[in-house]
Amino acid sequence: MATKKINKKNLYIALGAFVLLLAYVIIFGTEQTSNEKKKKKKLFNYVIADVSKFEIQRPDSVITVEREGNNWFITKPRQLPASSSDVESYLIDVKDLSIERELGKDIADLSPYGLDNPKYVLKIWLGTGKDAKLLTLKIGNQNPDKSGFYAKLENRPSLFLLETLAETTIDKQLFYFRNKDIFKVDVNNINEIIVKNDKYEYKLEKVDGNWQMKSPVVSSNIKEADSTKILTTISDLKVKSYYDGKNKVSLVDAAVLNPSVKIVLIDNNKKEYVLNIGTEVKNKSEYYGRRDDEDLIFGVDKYTIDNLQKDLLNLKKNIEEEKKKKEEAARKKAEEAAKKIKNKKAGKKDEKK
Numbered sequence: 001m002a003t004k005k006i007n008k009k010n011l012y013i014a015l016g017a018f019v020l021l022l023a024y025v026i027i028f029g030t031e032q033t034s035n036e037k038k039k040k041k042k043l044f045n046y047v048i049a050d051v052s053k054f055e056i057q058r059p060d061s062v063i064t065v066e067r068e069g070n071n072w073f074i075t076k077p078r079q080l081p082a083s084s085s086d087v088e089s090y091l092i093d094v095k096d097l098s099i100e101r102e103l104g105k106d107i108a109d110l111s112p113y114g115l116d117n118p119k120y121v122l123k124i125w126l127g128t129g130k131d132a133k134l135l136t137l138k139i140g141n142q143n144p145d146k147s148g149f150y151a152k153l154e155n156r157p158s159l160f161l162l163e164t165l166a167e168t169t170i171d172k173q174l175f176y177f178r179n180k181d182i183f184k185v186d187v188n189n190i191n192e193i194i195v196k197n198d199k200y201e202y203k204l205e206k207v208d209g210n211w212q213m214k215s216p217v218v219s220s221n222i223k224e225a226d227s228t229k230i231l232t233t234i235s236d237l238k239v240k241s242y243y244d245g246k247n248k249v250s251l252v253d254a255a256v257l258n259p260s261v262k263i264v265l266i267d268n269n270k271k272e273y274v275l276n277i278g279t280e281v282k283n284k285s286e287y288y289g290r291r292d293d294e295d296l297i298f299g300v301d302k303y304t305i306d307n308l309q310k311d312l313l314n315l316k317k318n319i320e321e322e323k324k325k326k327e328e329a330a331r332k333k334a335e336e337a338a339k340k341i342k343n344k345k346a347g348k349k350d351e352k353k
Contacts, residue, residue, distance in 0.1 A: 043097040043153075043162065044135060050126045051091055056170065057121040065177055074177055081179040090177070093169045094122070097162060100148045105157040113150035113159065114140030122170050139166065180239040182289070182300065183265060183273050187235045192266035195234075195312055202312045204230065219319040226315055233308050234263060237275070240286045241299035254278040254288035254297050261287075261305060277305055 136154035211227035255278035274292035286299035
């Protein structure tokens with residue numbers, strides 16, 4: 001049986017057609033996907049700087065956060081300082097939410113979507129006074145295939161589906177917005193660090209721009225990496241939990257009046273910033289903590305406090321070892337000098353003989 005020869009010309013034509021088809025799919029397919037993404041409408045269109053207030057309403061609670069100048073404050077459920085960075089991150093995340101698709105307009109009965117008694121209501125005020133504008137978003141049930149949440153903006157006719165991450169983006173607890181900085185101080189202005197536990201009182205002092213250890217051992221030269229690590233660890237301490245609400249703990253039970261560790265920062269003006277570390281929180285990797293200037297009790301990361309003490313102990317040991325090496329080197333040098341003098345004297349005696 002004769003083998004049919006393959007026509008090379010036809011093969012090249014077929015191959016060329018395949019390459020063109022593949023290029024078409026890649027270029028126009030990608031363009032179509034990109035266009036589909038572009039078609040998604042943003043839920044909100046506001047400027048962060050214009051937001052003067054926002055409120056998260058749930059059936060059982062309300063959180064209200066308001067701007068005062070460049071700072072943010074929680075006003076409900078009670079007056080509390082807020083974390084400006086976390087508040088603005090929240091507003092950015094909310095602004096980035098997209099509408100998956102429109103579901104209809106002027107729907108009379110919203111109960112099938114959970115919007116007659118919504119899970120969350122988010123209110124955002126833009127501007128202040130007579131020119132203030134209010135944006136109100138209601139979020140209801142998740143749709144059957146779990147691809148989004150039913151939602152509606154007040155004073156707008158459309159019912160729409162919000163993307164799935166909408167719930168976790170909008171539904172933040174009070175702790176998220178609270179100020180979690182323990183030491184509110186500029187580290188560049190700190191001149192003294194004291195960390196006291198049941199064994200030692202570590203005292204570091206900045207002299208002419210350089211950090212020195214004053215106790216429990218004395219060193220006129222601490223490596224910059226060591227001093228920076230210790231100062232950064234302390235200044236970056238954050239609150240892990242607050243114990244001032246339903247889970248309130250007494251000063252006595254938290255053992256913060258007789259602390260196991262006391263951390264003190266002293267600035268250029270001799271102002272002290274004091275953190276008292278109490279007992280370990282049961283079933284949590286944190287210690288109770290309290291500042292000297294208030295009775296508020298909070299949780300501080302256990303491993304950070306433990307590692308800080310280890311770093312200070314290692315610094316103490318390194319300084320002691322370095323001292324021993326210097327003392328040993330000085331001793332050997334003195335012995336060699338004495339030996340040379342002795343040999344020199346012995347040589348002179350031999351010459352006299």
